[in-house]
Amino acid sequence: MASLSKPGAPRFDVDVFQNEYLAQGAREVNAIVTVTATGGGTSGGRPLDAGAAGGPGAAVVLVIDCSGSMEYPNTKIRHAREATAAAIDELRDGVAFSVVAGTHEAGDIYPGNGRLAVAGRDTRAHAKDALRRLRPNGGTAIGTWVTKARQLFDSRPEATIRHAILLTDGRNEHEKPADLQRALDSAAGYFTADCRGVGTDWEVAELRRISDALLGTVDIVAESSGLAEDFRSMMTTAMGKQVADVALRVWTPVGAQVKYVKQVAPDVADLTGRRTEAGPRAGDYPTGSWGDESRDYHVCVEVPAAAVGNEMLAARISLVLPHPDGTAEVLGQGLVRAVWTDDLASSTRLNAQVAHYTGQAELADSIRDGLEAHRSGDLDRATAKLGAAVKLAHASGNEGTLKLLRKVVDVVDEREGTVRFRKNVSEADSMTLETRSTKTVRVKK
The missing domain is CATH 3.40.50.410 (von Willebrand factor, type A domain)
Known part of the structure; x- marks a missing residue:
């Protein structure tokens, strides 16, 4: 974890959660980056600066x-x-x-x-x-x-x-x-x-x-x-917003490249296509304005394969505030590591945060695909996709999304994702499910 801030300015903390161990020949490194902003001269929710x-x-x-x-x-x-x-x-x-x-x-x-x-x-x-x-x-x-x-x-x-x-x-x-x-x-x-x-x-x-x-x-x-x-x-x-135009800067070493950057909490939003170059091997991904809040990002980096025993810095994640003169103030920083091992238990263990948010992104995709299939008249695909969504929502404890799903499908078995499409689903319920499908729940750290 790293945090850098000026007196009276919001404090930004950056935490990185990952399983840094890779099997021999593996190249994909995944990490959840949690950014938390606090303080900044607020009192009772009223910004003072x-x-x-x-x-x-x-x-x-x-x-x-x-x-x-x-x-x-x-x-x-x-x-x-x-x-x-x-x-x-x-x-x-x-x-x-x-x-x-x-x-x-x-x-x-x-x-x-x-x-x-x-x-x-x-x-x-x-x-x-x-x-x-x-x-x-x-x-x-x-x-x-x-x-x-x-x-x-x-x-x-x-x-x-x-x-x-x-x-x-x-x-x-x-x-x-x-x-x-x-x-x-x-x-x-x-x-x-x-x-x-x-x-x-x-x-x-x-x-x-x-x-x-x-x-x-x-x-x-x-x-x-x-x-x-x-x-x-x-x-x-x-x-309540206190700082604007904050960017998530991802630096990768020679031979490595960013596969994607997604916000995964409180909503799923793909930022990959919003990258702007920020110097050698670095790119900025916009995050907008911040108040007192916390957000999670999923960063996936592809690194060169290495032999067992090798380790490397896969990425350096910085929260930065760009200035008009081309400089940038670093508000917080975290590191993503890669360590190659022949220990099967270490290399196959899924980090809880990565696994959770991968499921949340899959949940949003399943809902979108299911509703699209229903609109096109493919009831079998719609039922399968929304059944998968019910299973994912149940497994991750996303009770809000599960409640919205129940207004569109009858749930026979939420653990297995067995559902039947309801008859005469209201347009409001269907649109509410689609609109809020990207809402996620925080993983318990």
């Missing part, structure tokens, strides 16, 4: 779907206004913020003119008054919403923590997929975003694509009456 999300170094944009479908039923737009007001109430004094109405275009309804307001008693009240202008009318072009948020954040270059909350009730039907991708490519690494789908007429894969690109969360709010509490919770979490 100016760079934290509670001070002038933070900016938030609330993007609310105002397409025509938000009028059906008419309680949906009313609940969206109430949720936005609840989120505004959670803003700390000094945070820059804006409210955007998203249709086939994007309009900033408060404060307007491409600016952000500064949260205080008066601006919160004026912003809530302006929510009357959130009226359903038009189509859905989410790429324009993302671009508008980027432009608004540009107006506050001093903000180091930039976060958006994006709500939609439908599919991205009024722009080409390439338009959305261009907007995401421009925004990735510049701000983070939590995405929410209300109702059941939106696409899980589409919204997850947006949240993954912007290193945020995705969830379903099946009934619009639940929006206010969800928005309040999201904003509270956003206000």
